[in-house]
Amino acid sequence: MQHVLVIGAGIIGLLTAYKLVGAGLRVTLVEGGEPGREASWAGGGIVSPLYPWRYPAAVQALALQAQDAYPALTAQLLQDSGVDPELHVTGLYWMDVEDEEQALAWAARFERTLERVPVDDVRRTIPALADRFQRALYMPGVANIRNPRLLKALRVALERLAHVEIHSQQPVQGFVQEGGRVVGVRTAAREYRADQVVLAAGAWSGELLATLGVQLPVQPVRGQMILFKCATDFLPSMVLAGRRYAIPRRDGHILVGSTLEYCGFDKSTTENALDSLRATAAELLPDLANAPVVGHWAGLRPGSPDGIPFIGELASHPGLWLNCGHFRNGLVLAPASCRLLADLMLGRAPSIDPTPYAPDQRLG
Structure with a gap:
């Protein structure tokens, strides 16, 4: 039985392991902290890029396949x-989008339902919406997912399977090479060896590859989020304006995010971000101005050029x-990204052209 070592137990590492074990491989996961507690846990969980029509074709291809895969x-x-995992189909309203024609052309090309909606109709659906908006686009099929529960489901599912090991609190210090191949990794405690090694360490991937002399343009990008608790019918659909969004959970929690900060591996929260996010919340949904913030946290996204993963x-x-290197869309792209990797590792015909993601095409 082929043995694969996966570095990183976020959404990409866990789902990669899930797909490989499902194909009959043995998998060992090595995680520097706690599985599923970094960017995958910290994000909002919208199962779509924020403005999907503005992304490169390589991101769009993965996003469309992943969206279709999430229900199953x-x-x-x-x-x-x-x-x-609480996949929650609420639909998404984009308010005052400047490139509406581009958005509608994109939707027509990929046969996705996206429509202009009179803003008065939006206000009837979302009475809490601010009065300042003039135009709206709506996509009814967009869902959000409770990302901590998705990660828990993946971990529990893996723990119930044979031929899976998960090792937490084991930061990887370097790679083990033998016979011209990478055959494992070193941690402070021990070596882990396997037939193949998968690097899925999110924002830490670039640092780890640097130990091999490989310059991977993946860097940490901090994002801060806040959480409100409201009535369960306060926000029936997701709303996005500018670069900020509000996401309703089934139990009345409302997520508002997020910031985009280049500050290294600093995962602390800041008062400036809290104030900015609260102001955004009130601009979208004025009633949130007086709502208590019940959560405020930060995560580190794996920033990469154009958001195209390797x-x-x-x-x-x-x-x-x-x-x-999935940047803001690790959870969005995960089902398709991990399927593509599994196809390549198993010698199956890939369902998406792998060329735009191939490391050797992009690292020179």
């Missing part, structure tokens, strides 16, 4: 783990595969 994936995870084997270091 979450149903399977509920069956395998007993944990409901997926595939590193030819300069045989045996080492990458699945990293």
Whole structure:
């Protein structure tokens, strides 16, 4: 049985492991902290890029396939783990979009339902919406997912399977090479070896590859979020204006995010961000001005050029595969990204052209 070592147990690492084990491989996951507690946990959980028509074709291809895959994936995870990831189809309103024609042309090209909606109709649906908006676009099929529960479902499902090991609190210090191949990693405690190694360490992927002399343009980008608790009918749909959004959970929690900060590996929260997010919340939904913030946290996204992830084997270091650099869309792209990596590792015909993601095409 082929043995694969996966570095990182966020959404990409966990789902990569889930797909490989499902294909009959043995998998060991090595995580520097606690599984599922970094960017995957900290994000909002919208199952769409914020403005999908503005992204490169490579991101769009993964996003569209992943969106279509999520209903079956979450149903399977509920069956395998007993944990409901809470895929919640609310639809998404974009307010005062400047490039409406581009958005509508994109939707027509990919056969996605996206429509102009009179703003008065939006206000009837969302009475709490601010009066300042003039135009709206609406996509009814967009969902959000309770990302901490998705991660828990994946971990529980993996723990119930044979041929899976998860090792927490084991920061990787370097790679083990033998016979011209990457065959494992070193931590302070021990070495882990396998037939193939997958790097899915999110914002830390660039630092780890640097130990091999490979310059991967993936860097940490901090994002801060706040959480309100409201009545369950306060916000029936997601709302996005500018670069900020409000996301309703089934239980009345409302997420508002997020910031985009280049400050290294600093994951602390700041008063400036809190004030900015509260102001954004009130601009979208004025009643939130007087609502208490029940949560405020930060995560580190794996920033990459154009948000296009690196997926595939590193030819300069045989045996080492990458699945990293998803920037703001790790959770959005995960089902398609991990499927593509599994296809490549297993020698299956990929359902998406792998060329735009191939590390060797992009690292020179």
